Amino acid sequence: MGVVVQNIERADPAVVARLGACGVATVHEAQGRKGLLASYMRPIYRGARSAASAVTISAPPGDNWMLHVAIEQVRDGDILVLAPTSPCEDGYFGDLLATSAMARGCRGLIIDAGVRDVADLTQMGFPVWSKAIFAQGTVKETLGSVNVPVVCAGALVNPGDVIVADDDGVCVVARAEAEEVATKAEARVAAEEEKRQRLAAGELGLDIYKMRERLAEKGLKYI
Amino acid sequence: MGVVVQNIERADPAVVARLGACGVATVHEAQGRKGLLASYMRPIYRGARSAASAVTISAPPGDNWMLHVAIEQVRDGDILVLAPTSPCEDGYFGDLLATSAMARGCRGLIIDAGVRDVADLTQMGFPVWSKAIFAQGTVKETLGSVNVPVVCAGALVNPGDVIVADDDGVCVVARAEAEEVATKAEARVAAEEEKRQRLAAGELGLDIYKMRERLAEKGLKYI
Amino acid sequence: MGVVVQNIERADPAVVARLGACGVATVHEAQGRKGLLASYMRPIYRGARSAASAVTISAPPGDNWMLHVAIEQVRDGDILVLAPTSPCEDGYFGDLLATSAMARGCRGLIIDAGVRDVADLTQMGFPVWSKAIFAQGTVKETLGSVNVPVVCAGALVNPGDVIVADDDGVCVVARAEAEEVATKAEARVAAEEEKRQRLAAGELGLDIYKMRERLAEKGLKYI
Amino acid sequence: MGVVVQNIERADPAVVARLGACGVATVHEAQGRKGLLASYMRPIYRGARSAASAVTISAPPGDNWMLHVAIEQVRDGDILVLAPTSPCEDGYFGDLLATSAMARGCRGLIIDAGVRDVADLTQMGFPVWSKAIFAQGTVKETLGSVNVPVVCAGALVNPGDVIVADDDGVCVVARAEAEEVATKAEARVAAEEEKRQRLAAGELGLDIYKMRERLAEKGLKYI
Amino acid sequence: MGVVVQNIERADPAVVARLGACGVATVHEAQGRKGLLASYMRPIYRGARSAASAVTISAPPGDNWMLHVAIEQVRDGDILVLAPTSPCEDGYFGDLLATSAMARGCRGLIIDAGVRDVADLTQMGFPVWSKAIFAQGTVKETLGSVNVPVVCAGALVNPGDVIVADDDGVCVVARAEAEEVATKAEARVAAEEEKRQRLAAGELGLDIYKMRERLAEKGLKYI
């Protein structure tokens, strides 16, 4: 505790953008169905989307001091990822911190705790995915760390990892795998388009994916 | 497990429509306050409404194979009702399956688990009531059954039962009782209209429903 | 149980309005970070706001009789606050009760239980903050009390206390403290405006709030 | 609502005993992995075991009147199964009702709600599987039904079905299938004994169940 | 925040003992079914019982400083009641604090948060009712208050109120009402004894409580 790592490597912004264009569900599939944060992490408004490089924060419960420290480390294209050291739903973050973060190019906040001023944040277009919306204030008494590995809502996030977030939730992609995942995700998008057209025309997945034989082998009975 | 019932009886579409017009709260009351699914079953977008005949699915946790099987059984005016065999919030269903289901006239999905691609589903106008929004992918390895009785979110649903769903949640009406319930529900709607006008004019429920005497008998004291 | 207190003191409407203009997060901070109801109390539609004087209801689980009794006690500028005597998520309140309450000038409902007809309530603009949206009907068999102190969603609410509610949740302010809290809250709003401008201009909270020295004293290390 | 079915068919006591001897996990497997009540249904003391014929109760939230009605219907070898009509954790049942139930040969209680006087019940050896331990009292104002089909903790229970309950939870077996399930369960117990000995001797499940080839086919890599 | 009230009035120890002898369920009934803490408050070991006078603590999340302050205020026959100012399950209390509290005659701890060292506490016979068992450590940075009114697990507790706790949970009795409640509770215990004997002899509650006529009036049908 009490460490701020200042020089982290970030993913290539072009790769981040490609991942963002594919969306959470596709990226998660493309990297082998891993990296999803827990389903309780919900956007504060519908239609929120973000893809960015993680600046991570490990913070004590009910203490938002490290958010101020972290914002100094934010560069354009980063997203804040806060994991409390024990379960907490206090409102660590509100419109003033969002104003400061936006001024530095921050693309949003992923927080396994609470957020407040959500009407203002919505109007500002500052996206947040959180465990709770809760006005409870926090103190500034105890150190945490910035840009260390954290487990956020069940997923390991290293500083500089890519965060993709949309209405389906939040997914983390390891920086070293980002380009490969982006390529696979784009391939999935392309492949899905052809299937979507066939399905829309009334063709069945049972036939497109050739499932009938295997279902029969497993013993499926039609009665 | 491993059974697909192909010929199920469905409710009269006209009756289904009448129930849908009354809405969940009224239909639930009209049938004696039964048939509601648990309150955690929420629509993926506000304003979603559906009334349709149930095609039921019993599926293993994290395995969406039976959804492909079930879609072949869907006819125009049906709704899919999926109950996992143990608690699960994985994303069994997304935009490709929705495209396929819509092509067959499916009116929506009730799923005691997760759903994904909710931004797409919202844009497509395909309504889903689910326990979670979660991008987690599923496998296709283990059989389940289609059109067998299931307990979904605490309510027994038989294939061909009528599902009514709106912003208040989801209600199931037994096929055999559907017409009678529709008639009672419509009577409630009519009766409520007169009361709404009296209440809007400032008359009190205490007087309209003649509650004062019984409250006094029970011992209510005004101080 | 079984008591209706008819003459309660209410807060000054001008003070109530001042608190409402400041919003939940600011009011909560201004009174020393107390008074918040639990984070599970959510508005049935986004953008709902209310500030009003509490008419409290203690009601048995699954029994909404006392709501009818309470509505008679409502004056223009009041808000209903219902706490069940044991945990319950039944739908105590719907469009008919809302019609009646609105006719008497009621500004909304805070209910540590369920509500139904939310599509209608949204259209009517009648704001509700609740623990659940659930169509489950209730009975009228057992007495409760009106205008007695209640614990609602973890917060003590006395009749005549000020309720402030918005997208961030619900906060209660003791009637006797309302004016002082309003003054402090307005001071916070004013002070925040200057900070917002500095933060928007790129100045850091670390500098504005002079945190660097204290962080160093606590042992924060930059690496 | 408001119905008491007096003449129900019960399962053969010998079959019930055979199922009880096999235990919940084995019975659940023997009937195709169905019939389990939700995992939140826990025994009030460890080591509780019961196998009996269900007398079902559908009761309003916070109202235990029907328990008195149901006890009259209990015969030696029965177990009470109570499902509230909406979620509730009130203490419907305590030592007086247990005394009465035991006097009639009742073998326990399965309740998707709360129970109280658990120290007394433990001393009496009256087993209860419940969702909560909670002293909250209930009223006697509203009718429910006895010996109608209920959904209890996610499982459909018909009157006369066999309930098997132990430290692993609760399982229901349809009366008509009880004998067949008992036979299959006993076969599983016998088969397991041989495997237990081989496993205890250090042989691996991979070899006993011949899993290695199929794992390799699926692509498992040892590194 | 930041206040320690040193001179509080306590209930008569004889009355406290009488309430403790009656137990949680009976006391709760005797005072009109109020005063129960939420059902998630569970004893760390079975058979724990306590009846004592409350020393209350309002503490920040994850900060146990005030426990040290509160222990100085404890007299023989007191019990600590801690409510965090926002939801938290950290382990505020362990064997060292228990050693200190026991040395001052403390009869236990009621904490709407976590506790640790439960094996030691069990061996010491120091009873705790808590929301969680969790080893997570806490800091000593932020003030709270001692002997102010708190809402603990949904119940209002004033310093000097009587706490009764056993395997059924926790109940608070207002100091001013303690003697009257004790008398009523003892009357209930006496009355129950006669009923217990009649029920044990096989008489039905339906007859003892003369319920048959009222059930028939309400429309109960035997079929």
Added chain:
Amino acid sequence: MGVVVQNIERADPAVVARLGACGVATVHEAQGRKGLLASYMRPIYRGARSAASAVTISAPPGDNWMLHVAIEQVRDGDILVLAPTSPCEDGYFGDLLATSAMARGCRGLIIDAGVRDVADLTQMGFPVWSKAIFAQGTVKETLGSVNVPVVCAGALVNPGDVIVADDDGVCVVARAEAEEVATKAEARVAAEEEKRQRLAAGELGLDIYKMRERLAEKGLKYI
């Protein structure tokens, strides 16, 4: 997915034993208050204790195939740590697997899912810390991995890390830090002993830890 790492480094058994002797709460403190698994991870019986080297398992929901694979990798002094790839409470593990694991020297199981046959496991003295007790059976259809890093109940566990578990829950210590943490933990135990004696003698923590001055500086008021 689909990888089994066979040669992992394990911690020194002597160090593991030293950590185990200190217990979860002390070890967690000694390593800077990190490494705790979520509080919902509870032992299936009280008094369970284990300290061992982790063999990790990443498994699909409802599929326990990899447990069979993992048991082959177990050496004397290891403990199994299973994390499902999405939330699940199925009963992955029962008495047969425990028999097999014990035959290979396994010291227990940490599972962020369900376990069954808990009466047998208790009798066998095979300790399990789990999220649920649930008899629900699982399939053997989909690969997972063994001895890869997993996030289990919110904590990162690498193969070969030290697991310490007791009635307070579960803590993970990184293999590389194990010796240093053991030394610090033992120092804490020694230091606590002296404090325990002073506290037992009635000395106050306020004095032993010299808190009075700092409390006064922060503004604590005694009234």
